Structure formats: structure tokens, C-alpha cells
Amino acid sequence: MRRKLNWPLIVFCLIFLSSAATAGEKHPFSIKEMLETKIALDPQISPDGTQVAFTVRSLDWNNNKFIHNIWIAKSNGSLVYPLTKNNNNNISPRWDPDGSRLAFFSDRDGKGQIWLAVPGQGEPEKLTSEKSGVIEFAWSPDGKQIAFTSPLLPGEEEQKLKKQGFDAQEFDESGPRSILKSIDIDSRNVTQITEGDFHVRFFSWSPDGKQLALITTPRSQYEDYSSHPQLAILNTDGTGFKVLYKYHNITMWPHYPAWSSDGQWLAIGARDKTKPIIGNMDLVIVNSNTGEIRNLTEKVDH
DSSP: OOOOOOHHHHHHHHHHHHHHHTTOSOOOOOHHHHHHOOEEEEEEEOTTSSEEEEEEEEEETTTTEEEEEEEEEETTSSOEEESOOSSSBEEEEEEOTTSSOEEEEEOTTSSOEEEEEOTTSSOOEEOOOOTTOOOOEEEOTTSSEEEEEEEOOHHHHHHHHHHTTOOSOOTTOOBOOEEEEEEETTTOOEEEOOOSSOEEEEEEEOTTSSEEEEEEESSBSHHHHHHSOEEEEEETTSOOOEEEEEEEOOOOSOOOOEEOTTSSEEEEEEEETTSOSSSOOEEEEEETTTOOEEETTTTSOO
């Protein structure tokens, strides 16, 4: 049996070793050298397996900050080159489904926005221009749209509360809620998908591109993230919002709902609300149609 090459690991090792090779003669590894070591992060293999996009973190001593740029490597090792070259944060490269384009975050214009690039063909172009920036994004399965989350501007949130008759100052005030939007790649039209008083943390497209699964919380606070997350689904036009499962989450790690290939089930890491919040996380699957819940690791000592 032929073993598949672990390209992300190979790319990481090549960059790390090439950086180490320039160190010269042996001497104790200094803090300065540690900070100056370039690190490869977040490798993303193209759908056809011929290229790997990844982020390289380096240090900008003049401006006292780390910067990130995106690089492209051919899988056969024939070519490695930078896609971006600036003193900003260019992160989270994501291939479109056919592998012809790459979307990524960049804060080169201030707020973090989604940018698009065709590797090897000119400069990247800015896709979104959200006043409050973009937090998360994901390609639709057909590559015609990108869904993304963006925080409500403080002014918008305050006006919304005042319309509801709430004009007091909160002692335990949370940050602005994030809402889910989508942008059409060709027309650049932006559509707001979610409505309601909840915060969208993570999301994922269904395999057929007709629905989105969401992890939501009442507010954008750690307490809500750990104690009050819920799994919900809705149609891509914003209709049909339905909560499937309320649970505990005992880790701050991102947990995106994962769809089964037939779109019938969603998998998440969760802790049952009927149990104390402290304890092991379980692997739970939820039927997207009926709401049936199955805890796959309930009887496993993990």
C-alpha cells in the first residue's frame, strides 16, 4: 500500500529547517533568534492536491509587531513563492471548491476584510468592505458565494436596544454581537442572513449549499460560550431558523459543526446540559431533520 505524503508537515519542516540552517555556527538559542524564527502556519491543500497555501509569521522589529504573509508551494517542491508581501496580517487562506482562487483575511486597509487572489496571476483584490470588519468566512460548496460573520457596530446595537425599550447601562456588558452575511462573488452583493438577538460564533455550509449550521450564544461573552451555546440550522436565505441542541462547552477552542456527506447529521463536541459543566466533552451527532440526538462517546472513558 502506498502511503500518502503529509504535505503540510513537509512544508512546515522545509521552512523551519531552512530558517535554522542560516543560524551559522553553534551557539545558545537566544530570545532574539527565537522571535525572528519564521513559522509556517495553517497549511491548506488545494482541491486537486497540486498546491499548498500557508501563512508565514515573521517579526517586524521596526514596528514592534508580528506580521503574517501568505505563501504558495507546489506539492512537487518545484516552486515556493509569497502571495502577499506587506507588513500587515494576511491570514486564513482558503481555496474555493475548484481550486482556482484563494480567499484570505487581510487588515492592510485597517479593518480585517476578505480578499481574493488567483495564485500566479496579479495582485489580490478586496472582496468585502464591512465597516466593522470580518471575523470568520467560508466558501459555499458551489464557489459562488462566501458566508461570513461581522460584528454589529456599537451604534447599531444601541439603537436596536433602545427600540426595544432598553436604555439602561449594563454592568456586565458584552461585546457587539456577530451576525451572519453572505457575499455573491460575481455581483459583490452582500445579504444579511441572520436576524435575532443572538451571537453567531461559528458556522458551516451544508453539502448541498442550501442550509447553514450555526453555533450561537445569547451574547459575545465567555460565560455564554461555555454555558449557553446552541446548535441551530437555517436556510441560506435566512428562513427556517431552528435550534437543534443546547449544550455545555468547556473549551475556548473553535468548534465548527461538521455535516455528514448526505447532509442528514451534524457532529459537534459538547457536554450535556443535564450534567455539571465540568467534565469530559463528548462527540454528539444531531439529525438535521428530526433533531434526534446521539451521544457517541457517552459510555467511553475518555
